[in-house]
Amino acid sequence: MVxxxxxxxLRFWEGRMRSFAFFLAxxxxxxxxxxxxxDLTVVSWGGPYTKSQVEAYHKxxxxxxxxxILSEDYSGGLSEIKSxxxxxxxxxxxxxxxxxxxxxxCDEGFLEEIDPSILPPAPDGTPAEQDFLEGAISPCMIGQxxxxxxxAYDRERLSPxxxxxxxxxxxxxxxxxxxxxxxxxxxxxxxxxxDGVLPDQVYAVLATPEGVDRAFARLDSIKxxxxxxxxxxxxxxxxxxxxxxxxxxxxxxxxxxxxxxGRSLAIVWDAQVxxxxxxxxxxxxxxxxxxxxxxxxxxxxxxxxxxxxxISYAPVRHTAAGMIGFHHSNPELDMxxxxxxxxxxxxxxxxxxxxxxxxxxxxxxxRFNAWLAEG
Amino acid sequence: xxxxIRALGLTLPLxxxxxxAFIIPVLLFLWQGxxxxxxxxxxxxxxxxxxxxxxxxxxxxxxxxALQKDLVQARKDKTIGKVATRVNRESPGGRSLxxxxxxxxxxxxxxxxxxxxxLKPAWxxxxxxxxxxxxxxxxxxxxxxxxxxxxYRGDGSIRRQEEKRRIHLTLFWRTIEISALVTIFCxxxxxxxxxxxxxxxxxxxxxxxxxxxxxxxxxxxxxTTAWIAILQGNGVxxxxxxxxxxxxxDNRFSMVYNRTGTLxxxxxxxxxxxxxxxxxxxxxIPKAYVQAAHxxxxxxxxxxWRVYFPQTLAGVGAxxxxxxxxxxxxxxxxxxxxxxxxxxxSNLIDFHMRRSLNWPLAAAMGFVLLVLVMFLYWLYDxxxxxxxxxxx
Numbered sequence: 122m123v124x125x126x127x128x129x130x131l132r133f134w135e136g137r138m139r140s141f142a143f144f145l146a147x148x149x150x151x152x153x154x155x156x157x158x159x160d161l162t163v164v165s166w167g168g169p170y171t172k173s174q175v176e177a178y179h180k181x182x183x184x185x186x187x188x189x190i191l192s193e194d195y196s197g198g199l200s201e202i203k204s205x206x207x208x209x210x211x212x213x214x215x216x217x218x219x220x221x222x223x224x225x226x227c228d229e230g231f232l233e234e235i236d237p238s239i240l241p242p243a244p245d246g247t248p249a250e251q252d253f254l255e256g257a258i259s260p261c262m263i264g265q266x267x268x269x270x271x272x273a274y275d276r277e278r279l280s281p282x283x284x285x286x287x288x289x290x291x292x293x294x295x296x297x298x299x300x301x302x303x304x305x306x307x308x309x310x311x312x313x314x315x316d317g318v319l320p321d322q323v324y325a326v327l328a329t330p331e332g333v334d335r336a337f338a339r340l341d342s343i344k345x346x347x348x349x350x351x352x353x354x355x356x357x358x359x360x361x362x363x364x365x366x367x368x369x370x371x372x373x374x375x376x377x378x379x380x381x382x383g384r385s386l387a388i389v390w391d392a393q394v395x396x397x398x399x400x401x402x403x404x405x406x407x408x409x410x411x412x413x414x415x416x417x418x419x420x421x422x423x424x425x426x427x428x429x430x431x432i433s434y435a436p437v438r439h440t441a442a443g444m445i446g447f448h449h450s451n452p453e454l455d456m457x458x459x460x461x462x463x464x465x466x467x468x469x470x471x472x473x474x475x476x477x478x479x480x481x482x483x484x485x486x487x488r489f490n491a492w493l494a495e496g
Numbered sequence: 497x498x499x500x501i502r503a504l505g506l507t508l509p510l511x512x513x514x515x516x517a518f519i520i521p522v523l524l525f526l527w528q529g530x531x532x533x534x535x536x537x538x539x540x541x542x543x544x545x546x547x548x549x550x551x552x553x554x555x556x557x558x559x560x561x562a563l564q565k566d567l568v569q570a571r572k573d574k575t576i577g578k579v580a581t582r583v584n585r586e587s588p589g590g591r592s593l594x595x596x597x598x599x600x601x602x603x604x605x606x607x608x609x610x611x612x613x614x615l616k617p618a619w620x621x622x623x624x625x626x627x628x629x630x631x632x633x634x635x636x637x638x639x640x641x642x643x644x645x646x647x648y649r650g651d652g653s654i655r656r657q658e659e660k661r662r663i664h665l666t667l668f669w670r671t672i673e674i675s676a677l678v679t680i681f682c683x684x685x686x687x688x689x690x691x692x693x694x695x696x697x698x699x700x701x702x703x704x705x706x707x708x709x710x711x712x713x714x715x716x717x718x719x720t721t722a723w724i725a726i727l728q729g730n731g732v733x734x735x736x737x738x739x740x741x742x743x744x745x746d747n748r749f750s751m752v753y754n755r756t757g758t759l760x761x762x763x764x765x766x767x768x769x770x771x772x773x774x775x776x777x778x779x780x781i782p783k784a785y786v787q788a789a790h791x792x793x794x795x796x797x798x799x800x801w802r803v804y805f806p807q808t809l810a811g812v813g814a815x816x817x818x819x820x821x822x823x824x825x826x827x828x829x830x831x832x833x834x835x836x837x838x839x840x841x842s843n844l845i846d847f848h849m850r851r852s853l854n855w856p857l858a859a860a861m862g863f864v865l866l867v868l869v870m871f872l873y874w875l876y877d878x879x880x881x882x883x884x885x886x887x888x
Contacts, residue, residue, distance in 0.1 A: 200850040225853075228577020228595070328589075348753050349836060363730045364753075476592055483852055484588035490844060491663035493836045494670075 160189045161411045164201075165217040167194035168354050169377040173431035174217070176449070178419040185418070188411060196352060199226045206231045206404050214406040215415055218262065221306075221478035223401050227261035228479075233402040233409065234260050239417045243440040249420070254397065256475065257437040262399035263416050265425070266434035269461035270307040270394040273375040274367040275360050276385040286392035286469075289367055290315040290343055300359040300368025303349035305489040306478060307369065307394040310471045312339035314392040324474040333485070337492055349493070360386055376433035376459050380448070390466040396473040397437055433459035526866075529859035533634040534582040538575040539566040546625075546632040551651035555625045560608040563628075567594070567601035585854065586638070587627035593618050626650020639860035663844070664861065668868065671840040674758060674830075675823035681763040682770040682819045683812065690774035690811075694781075705775075712768040720832045723761040727752035727833075758830045758838030765829060766822055770815040777811030813880055817873070824869055841865055 163179065165171045171192060179190045193213070195201060199222050205211045218226070226232045237258050240249035250258060257264025272289050274282050279295065288295055290312070301308055310323045316339045318326050326332035340347075348365050350356050356370035357378035372388055379386040400419065402412045418424065425436035426444035433456060436442050442462065448454035457463055461470075536543045541562040549559065570576040580594035587593075593616055604611040613620040629650040630638055641648040645662045648654050656662075689708065693701050711719060726732045734748040743749065751757060781804070789799035827842035834843070841861065848858035 198851050199853050203853055225577075225581060228591070229581055230574065230578065344836075347836075351831070362728060364728055480584065480589050480592045483585060483854065486847075486852055487661055487663075490847065491661050494663045494666050494839065 159408070159411075160191050161215065161408050161415055162191045162193060162213050163215045163217075163415070164193045164195050164213050166197070166353065168374070169381075169432055170373060170434075173373075173428045173434075174419075176431050177424055177428035178415070181424065182415055182418050186411075186414070190415075198222060199229075199231060202226060202231050202403050203229075209405070211403050211405045211407060213403045214408045214412040216401050216403060217265070218399050218401045220262070220397055220399060220473065220475040221482055223262040223399050224259065224475055224479045225482075226401065227259070231404050232261040233404050233406065233412075235263055235402060235413070235416065237263070239413050240420050241417060243422055243438065245440070247440065249438075252422070252438045252440055254437045254439075257397050257399075259399075262401050263420060264397045264399050264437035265419065266398045266428065267395055267437060267460075267462055268398050268434045269372045269390075270302070270311075270369055270396070271372045271375070271388050271390060271461070272311075272367050272369045273356075273360060273386050273388045275363070276387050278363060279366055282387060283367060283389055284391065285389070286311055286315045289389075290339060292343055292346060295366060297366030298346045298348050298364065299343055300348050300350055300356055300365040300370070302353075302356070302369055303351050303493075305485040306473070306482075308340060308489075309333070309336040309485065310394050310473075311369070311392050312336040314469070314471065315339055320392060320469050320471045323471055324477045328477065328481070333488065337488070340492075357384070357386060360384075372459075372461055373432045373434050380433075380451075380454060380459070390461075391469050392471060393461060393466065393469075394471045394473055395461055398434070429456055429460065433461075435460040435462040525855075525859050526863050527859075528856045529639050529863050530637070531635055532582070532639075532856050534578055535628075535631040536634050538570050538573070538579050539563075539632070541565045541569075542628070543632045546629045549625070549629060551626055551629050552622075555609070555622075557607055557609045559625070560612055560619070561606070564601055564604055564608045564612065567598040571598040571601065583627060583631050585857075586630045587624060589618070590624070590627060593624070623650070639856045640863070642857055643860040643864050664841070664864075667839070667841040667844055668864070671824055671842070671865075672868075672872075674755070674762070674838070674840060675820050677759055678762045678766060678823045679770075679816055679820045681759065682767050683816065685763070686767055686770035686774060686815065687808075687812075690771045690778055693771070693775045694778035695783075708768055708771050711764070716765060716828055717832075719765055720761050720829050723757065723764065724752055724833060727757055727760065752833050753835035753838075755834070755838040757833035757835065758840075761829050761833050762823060762826060766819045769818045769822060773814035773818065774808065774811040777808055777814075781807045809880075813876075817876060821869055821873070824865065 163174075165174055171194065175192060179192060182188075183190055195216075197219055202213065202216065203226075205213060223232065227234075237250060240253075240258075240263065242248050243252045253264055254267070272283075272286070276282060283289060283295055289299065309327060313323050313326055313332065313336045314320055316335055318332075318335075327336060348359060348368075350359060350368070353371050353374050356368045357374050359365045360368050360370075361378065361384055372393070375386050375388050378384045400416045402409065402416070406412050420438070422436070422438050422441035422444060425438055425441035426446070427449075428434070429436055429441075429445045430447065430449040435445070442460075445456050445460065448456055458465065460466070542559065542565075545559050545562045549555070567576070570579055576595060576598045580591040580598075583594055584591035597612065597616055597619075600615060604615070609619075618624050627650060630636065630648060636648070637654075638648040641654055642657070643664050645657045645665045646654050647657045689704075693704055693708070695701075696704065724731070728734070729748050729750070731752070733751065734743075737743045738745050738748065751760070785807070786799050786804050789803040794802070824840075825842055826840060827846050830838050830840050831843055831846070834840075842865075845858050845861050845865070848854045848861070
C-alpha cells in the first residue's frame with residue numbers, strides 16, 4: 122500500500138530532479154564545449170602542487186599516449202562533482218580529492234569505483250596493495266601523496282622560533298596573530314595535542330562531546346588573534362606579509378616559498394596532521410579508460426618519485442619513498458628531510474582519521490561555524 | 497486588443513527566459529528545502545514503520561526487522577551511502593553506524609533487536625530512532641527549523657537549538673546590520689559626488705563620471721584584493737600612518753580580515769549603485785528651484801533641505817533599495833576580507849552549497865533570506881512608497 126503510493130511520488134521527484142539537473146547542465150555547458158573527445162580533464166588544487174603533477178605525470182603521459190590533458194584547478198569539496206553528476210554532463214575525468222570528501226562522494230555515488238588491479242606492481246614484483254600505505258587504496262580512491270598540515274613561522278621575524286605545538290597556542294611566549302585554515306580539520310586535532318592529549322588518542326577524545334568542548338576551549342584561548350585562510354596559497358602569503366607570526370599551512374606550500382622563493386620560512390613538525398591526497402574518477406566520466414590508464418601511470422613508483430623532486434609531499438608507495446632524491450632544479454637540495462614522512466619529522470604525528478571526519482565533518486563544521494560567528 | 501497581444505508577444509521571449517533561467521530553478525531549489533525523500537526512497541520497509549511510530553515509545557522488534565531488511569537491500573543496491581549521509585545530518589556518527597551495520601546486516605538473525613544492539617549499542621538509544629524518524633519523513637520542516645536556529649526533533653516537537661550551535665539568527669541579523677551600514681555609508685559618500693556630477697559643466701562631469709564607472713567595470717575580485725593590499729597590517733595605509741607618526745610601528749591598525757574590511761570594501765564596490773540613480777535624478781532637477789528659494793530668503797541649508805533634497809528622494813530611494821538588497825546577497829567580498837566577524841548569511845549558504853553539500857539546508861536558508869528581503873521591501877514600500885522610486 123505504502124510502496125504503491127510512494128511510486129508516483131518518486132517519479133514526481135525524479136522529474137523535478139531531472140529538470141533541476143537540466144538547469145545545472147545549462148550552466149556547465151559552456152565549460153564543456155572546450156574539451157575535445159579524447160582529451161583527459163584532470164582537476165587538482167593549482168599552484169606548485171599542480172605543477173608537480175604536470176611535470177611528473179601529465180607531460181610523460183601525454184608523450185606516451187598522444188592524448189592531451191586539460192588541467193583545471195578547484196578548491197576542493199564535492200560541489201562541482203555533484204553538479205556534474207546530477208546534471209548528467211560530466212566534464213571532469215580525474216580529480217585530486219581529500220580523503221574524507223572522497224569517501225562521502227563514493228558513498229553518495231558521485232565517484233567511479235576503481236579496481237585496484239590496474240595498479241602496477243613495484244619494480245621488485247611486490248603487488249601494489251602491499252606497496253601502498255595502509256588505507257591508501259579504497260573503493261573509489263587511489264592514494265597519491267602524503268601531505269601534511271604543519272605550522273610555520275618566519276625565522277627573520279621570530280627568533281628564537283617556536284618549537285612545539287604548545288608554542289603555537291601560547292600567546293604570552295609568542296605574542297602576535299596566527300594564521301589557521303578555516304576548517305575544523307587539523308585545527309581541533311592540534312588544539313587537543315596542545316592541551317595535553319597524546320597524538321594517538323586525539324580521535325578517541327574528539328569523538329566525545331567533552332573532547333570537542335575541550336578542543337574548542339583551547340582554540341578559544343587564541344581565537345582573538347587568529348586570521349583564517351581558505352586557499353592554501355594564502356598561508357605563506359600571510360607569513361610573508363608579516364600579517365601573522367605563525368600559520369598552519371600545507372608543508373609543500375611552505376617548502377615552495379622557502380626553498381624556491383628564498384623566503385625565510387621554517388616548518389615546525391610537532392603535531393603535524395598527515396593526510397593522503399587521492400585520485401578519484403567522477404561517476405560517468407567521458408574518458409573512463411583514459412582516466413584509469415592515467416591513474417595507473419601516475420601510480421608507478423618511479424613517476425611518484427619524480428613528483429617528490431618537485432614538491433615536498435611524500436609518495437604513498439614504500440618503494441617510491443625509497444627513490445626520493447634531490448630537487449629537480451637544485452642538485453644540492455636533498456628532498457628527503459623535507460618530506461612529512463622523514464623519520465625526524467614523524468616524532469609526534471597525527472594521522473588523519475578519515476572515517477572520523479566522514480562521520481563528524483558536518484557536525485563539527487556546524488559547531489565550528491557557530492563558534493566563528495560568535496565574533 | 498490585438499495591439500495588446502502584440503505587445504505581450506514582444507515581451508514573451510524575456511518572460512520565457514526569466515521563467516526558464518530564473519524562476520523555475522529558484523522554485524525547484526527552494527522545494528529542496530522542505531522535501532527530501534532520500535531515506536523514504538531507498539528504505540521502503542522501515543519508512544512506513546517509522547512514520548507509524550509515535551517517536552517516544554520503546555522501538556519494537558518489528559521496527560528492527562524492517563530496518564534490517566532495508567539495510568541488507570540498500571547495501572546490495574549500493575544506495576546505503578546516500579541513506580547514511582542523510583541520517584548523518586540528523587545524528588552525527590550515523591553515517592558509520594549505518595554503513596558498518598549494513599556490512600554485517602545480512603548475517604544478523606532474529607530477534608533483530610537484540611542482535612543489532614549487540615552489534616552497536618547505539619541501536620538501543622531512543623535518539624538514534626528519533627533521528628531516523630526525522631530522516632524518513634518526505635516533507636520535513638527540519639531544514640527550515642535549522643535555518644532559524646530551531647531543532648525539529650523526532651518526537652515532533654520543535655525546540656531552540658542548543659546554545660553552542662546557534663548561528664543562523666546571529667548571521668541574519670549581522671547581514672542586515674552590515675547591509676544597513678554599507679547603505680548609509682554609500683549614501684553619505686555618494687550623495688555629494690552625485691551632486692557634483694550633476695552640477696559640473698558637461699565635459700568635466702563626464703570625466704568625473706568615468707572615474708565613478710571605471711571601478712564599476714572592474715572585477716569584484718580585483719577590487720577586493722586591492723583593498724587587502726591597502727588595508728592589511730603592512731599595507732599602504734598603515735605604512736602611511738607609521739610614516740607620518742600617527743601610530744607606532746608595532747601597533748598598526750587591524751583594518752582587514754574583520755568587519756571593518758567588509759564594510760570598507762563593500763561600500764566601495766556598491767558605491768556606483770548609489771551614485772548612478774542619484775545622478776540620474778539630480779540631473780533632471782532645474783537649478784531655478786534652489787535659486788528661487790535663495791531669492792525668497794532661504795539660507796543655503798534651508799534651500800538644500802526643504803527645496804533640493806525632497807526632489808532627490810526618488811533617487812535616494814532607488815539607490816538605498818538597490819545597495820541594500822545587493823549587499824544582503826554579498827559573499828565573495830566578506831569571504832575574502834571579512835575574517836570571522838565580517839561574515840554574512842550568504843557565506844554560510846555558500847558553505848553549504850560548496851562544502852558540506854547540504855543543499856536542502858542551503859535552500860532553506862535562501863528561502864528565509866528571500867522572505868526577509870521581501871519583508872524589508874514591503875516595509876520600505878509602506879513607509880516611503882515604491883512608486884516614488886526612480887532610477888532616472
